[in-house]
Amino acid sequence: MPSFSGPHSIFNAASLNGKLDVAFTSATKGVTFTGTSSADKVQFETGAAVLVDTIVFTTTNASTLANRDVYYGFVAGGTEDKINLSGLVLEGNKASIKTFGVASTDGASFEGHAIGRPGSNTVYVDTNNDGVLNIATDLAFDLTGSVAALTSTDFIF
Ligand SMILES: [Ca+2]
Ligand SMILES: [Ca+2]
DSSP states (O other): EEEEEEOOOOEETTTSOOOOEEEEESSSOEEEOOOOOOOOOOEEOOOSSSSOEEEEOGGGGGTTBOOOOOEESSSSSSSEEEEOOOOOHHHHHHHOOOOOOOOOTOOBBTTTBBBEOSSSSSEEOOOSSBBBBTTTSEEEEEEEGGGGGGGGGEEOO
């Protein structure tokens, strides 16, 4: 895994082809990251410093279940890192997150929510605003190790 030393504030790979495998473990500033349309793997800094890292999604195909990004070191709970969805038009309820059953199935209802998660590391976003989980096309990504603490305050709409 390549790593970057020194400050990197904006890392936008949206126009690149292929998947990224990057570690910002030496970052001294928060990273604003926009991935490719492939399954990116990203490690954020996890040291003592409070660095506000932001994951940006501007298109659904940036990450779907079969081809999803995995983010490590994301600090959930509303106090540090953020997921910026402001580039997407989301009509569902943004005040809370729907909890799906462990085995999420295609067509499962978001019950009015814009965001849902099953009992795993995966987060789903109803990006086509049809109220149900579209496994093949709705935005999906993994927050490894921190998803249990995820709340609506971790998102920017
Ligand atoms: Ca991606
Ligand atoms: Ca949907």
